[in-house]
Amino acid sequence: MLTKVIEQAKIDRFARWMGHAERIVIVAHVAPDGDAIGSSLGLWHFLNSQEKTANVIVPNAFPDFLRWMPGSKDVLLYDRYKEFADKLIAEAEIICCLDFNALSRIDAMADAIKAAKGKKILIDHHLYPEEFCDITISHPTISSTSELVFRLICRMGYFNEITKQGAECIYTGMMTDTGGFTYNSNNREIYFIISELLSKGIDKDDIYRKVYNTYSESRLRLMGYVLSQMRVYPDYHAALISLTKNEQGRFNYIRGDSEGFVNIPLSIKDVVFSCFLREDTEKPMIKVSLRSVGTFPCNQLAAEFFNGGGHLNASGGEFYGTMDEAKRVLERALEKFKPLLNAKG
Ligand code: 5GP
Ligand code: MN
Incomplete structure (x- = not known):
């Protein structure tokens, strides 16, 4: 069993929002890393399973070693498709801000996100979150945002809806933000979560190789x-x-x-x-x-x-x-x- 890290009221509120929303945008920080892309795509796969129209938008390109990730081809780069992204952001009923604690961390996207009318939720593990969202789920003691996404989905009662693809994304974020579980990784619940992700059929050894051993x-x-x-x-x-x-x-x-x-x-x-x-x-x-x-x-x-x-x-x-x-x-x-x-x- 996992400790209930995220406050129940925040989970209930997000679940209520989700029940009523069709269009959801997920945003992560500039120069996205494994956790930014992993948590975003982890949530994206889940929202797809709920038949939502979800889009992941990041400020600029992410490294090649993350391109194998399921769904990565659908990630929209703001610096290349600004007009389309602005439209999606303006029309979104919910905006999920993942793996960053301040609007300045999304560079040129900050204005559009700030001005957007949709309800906003922050899911993050950096210290000192700015208050720019309606729901702020901020847990600096948790080693990755991907882990928080896993916890959120499970607490809403949807563990069964996590697909192998979604599990691969969540695992990648947990792995990269801990240097392959070599730092910030002594919380035993991490390994309970990994066990649950393995039950979805992920190949963790293959993920390690794809991320760390495919350089030029x-x-x-x-x-x-x-x-x-x-x-x-x-x-x-x-x-x-x-x-x-x-x-x-x-x-x-x-x-x-x-x-x-x-x-x-x-x-x-x-x-x-x-x-x-x-x-x-x-x-x-x-x-x-x-x-x-x-x-x-x-x-x-x-x-x-x-x-x-x-x-x-x-x-x-x-x-x-x-x-x-x-x-x-x-x-x-x-x-x-x-x-x-x-x-x-
Ligand atoms: P990296 O060295 O991988 O670029 O960044 C490591 C961590 O440092 C990031 O996850 C982020 O928390 C923080 N960081 C990196 N660059 C900046 C910056 O310019 N400003 C702030 N406030 N934090 C940063
Ligand atoms: Mn992170």
């Missing part, structure tokens, strides 16, 4: 190059990797090629904090990705130094300036956070 040769060579340039700061238990636009060009970089790189330095003994700085190819900025193990709060560092935020162990931000400036800011941040970086635990 150039991605692997890029990884080798990035690691050869890595800087380790032993006195701070930290490591830094970076990628300029020029370097991306040399390795035929395509979007998603550096996915997961930021985690690799954490495999060094005694490194508890990793930073990845990547020059963006679209916006004039450096995308900052931060990861930690243990108690080091990378979200605090992201907020104070890189205009960002996120989870304790996985966060990010943006930096407007040169790569050298970004590195200097990081080094200042390391100095400021030195006591926490050296704390045991």
Whole structure:
């Protein structure tokens, strides 16, 4: 049995809305990851089973390694089909906001979602949700939004309606947001849920292979190059990797090629904090990705130094300036956070 994590009143209210609604839009965050797409498609498959007209809309493209997911071809990209997406958003009776806590996380879609007349529900696990929805289901202690979607569907009494395809999507989100169940994954109920998803016929080993072991040769060579340039700061238990636009060009970089790189330095003994700085190819900025193990709060560092935020162990931000400036800011941040970086635990 699962603990009743989501408040009953919120489940009842959403179930009532659903009973009366035909057109439902599901929205997830910019640069969607496995949990954004997994939770959205997990909910989408369920709504389809209820004969609703549901559409998943995300701000921009998602990585190739998620394209095998059942339903991914029907995900609408806002930056390519804005007019059609705006119409769907305006006409939706319910808008489900998944895996983000603030309108700024959906970039150019924010205005349309804010202005939409439909009832809005947030289902998310990031800290400090903004109040922009009628129902806010926010549980930062739950490791993925996909898990919350599973819990919501079950609590509404529809476990039997979850299809194999829906289960594959939910599993993918749970797996990717925990690094293949290697962090944020000590809650034993996760494994109860996995057992339930396996009962739907999913092949979890095959999903792992499709997500993590289908990269291109150039991605692997890029990884080798990035690691050869890595800087380790032993006195701070930290490591830094970076990628300029020029370097991306040399390795035929395509979007998603550096996915997961930021985690690799954490495999060094005694490194508890990793930073990845990547020059963006679209916006004039450096995308900052931060990861930690243990108690080091990378979200605090992201907020104070890189205009960002996120989870304790996985966060990010943006930096407007040169790569050298970004590195200097990081080094200042390391100095400021030195006591926490050296704390045991
Ligand atoms: P990633 O490193 O995978 O891009 O991001 C990891 C996590 O950091 C995301 O799930 C999100 O919670 C947070 N994050 C990433 N970029 C930003 C940002 O620019 N602003 C904020 N507030 N959070 C971010
Ligand atoms: Mn997530």
